[in-house]
Amino acid sequence: MENNIRQIRQVLIYTMVLNLTVSGFKIVYGMMTHSVSIYSDGFHSVFDGLSNVVGLVGLRFAYNPPDSEHPYGHKKVEILLTVMISLMMFFACFEIFKNVYTSLTGKTPELKISVESFIVMISTLAINLFVCTYEKRMGQKLNSDFLIADSAHTKSDIYVTSGVLVGLALSKLGLPHIDPVVGAVVGVMVAWAGVSILKSTISVLIDANQIDTELLREISCKTEGVAGCHKIRTRGARGCVFVDLHIFVDPSLTVARGHEIAHIVVNAIKREMDGVADVVVHVEPAKKT
Numbered sequence: 222m223e224n225n226i227r228q229i230r231q232v233l234i235y236t237m238v239l240n241l242t243v244s245g246f247k248i249v250y251g252m253m254t255h256s257v258s259i260y261s262d263g264f265h266s267v268f269d270g271l272s273n274v275v276g277l278v279g280l281r282f283a284y285n286p287p288d289s290e291h292p293y294g295h296k297k298v299e300i301l302l303t304v305m306i307s308l309m310m311f312f313a314c315f316e317i318f319k320n321v322y323t324s325l326t327g328k329t330p331e332l333k334i335s336v337e338s339f340i341v342m343i344s345t346l347a348i349n350l351f352v353c354t355y356e357k358r359m360g361q362k363l364n365s366d367f368l369i370a371d372s373a374h375t376k377s378d379i380y381v382t383s384g385v386l387v388g389l390a391l392s393k394l395g396l397p398h399i400d401p402v403v404g405a406v407v408g409v410m411v412a413w414a415g416v417s418i419l420k421s422t423i424s425v426l427i428d429a430n431q432i433d434t435e436l437l438r439e440i441s442c443k444t445e446g447v448a449g450c451h452k453i454r455t456r457g458a459r460g461c462v463f464v465d466l467h468i469f470v471d472p473s474l475t476v477a478r479g480h481e482i483a484h485i486v487v488n489a490i491k492r493e494m495d496g497v498a499d500v501v502v503h504v505e506p507a508k509k510t
């Protein structure tokens with residue numbers, strides 16, 4: 222397992238370096254040629270690189286056990302980073318639309334699209350394709366869902382860049398307004414990606430239930446000695462859920478026996494549910510009937 226993590230980290234580092242290089246290149250090149258679509262495509266790719274950064278941080282902290290200062294673990298570091306990234310995406314969007322506006326109102330110098338632009342874009346496309354295939358293959362080899370999901374993310378970049386290429390070809394054929402229009406479409410996609418990653422953090426930030434409490438009720442109630450349960454709560458992030466609940470036990474049991482039953486419930490929940498980090502059980506006497 223340890224070894225696997227080291228390898229996953231390595232794949233992520235390579236992917237991140239390639240993604241960030243490609244995106245930086247596209248942003249600078251887009252500015253040089255006054256092409257809004259290449260520029261926006263660059264921003265779209267930046268976030269592949271940044272999501273690799275989140276992945277690396279997650280990997281770093283996921284295996285850091287809780288400590289005295291962070292008794293609930295370090296999962297929320299990842300959430301915080303994700304929120305920061307989505308804010309950066311909205312900022313990038315603002316930049317993109319500012320450029321779309323100046324380009325559409327004719328305030329941008331003339332587009333400088335040449336054969337060179339096509340070579341640049343096709344090369345970045347080739348790198349994207351390589352990154353995506355490499356990451357997916359390594360994900361399968363190392364059995365990492367994270368890498369496979371991340372590679373699908375990079376794949377969306379390939380479609381965007383292809384669209385930009387078509388736009389550039391049309392611009393070259395005498396439709397210069399296509400460029401800012403394609404830029405605007407990419408801008409909307411950046412915004413949409415920002416909203417969807419922000420949405421994924423909200424349920425964690427507002428402590429929404431993370432596991433179906435009915436399932437937890439079933440697991441607890443089938444434990445021997447448990448007469449019933451209530452006040453089942455769950456919170457946290459996927460893969461790191463905290464559960465607490467109250468169980469009813471026979472009032473004549475000793476404290477030692479009640480405690481033992483509580484631990485059986487804790488173990489059953491941890492065994493049967495995926496991604497439960499901790500369970501706290503409150504024991505109370507069942508009402509006599």
Ligand SMILES: [Zn+2]
Nearest residue numbers: 451452467505
């Ligand atoms: Zn209670």
Ligand SMILES: [Zn+2]
Nearest residue numbers: 480481483484
């Ligand atoms: Zn105990």
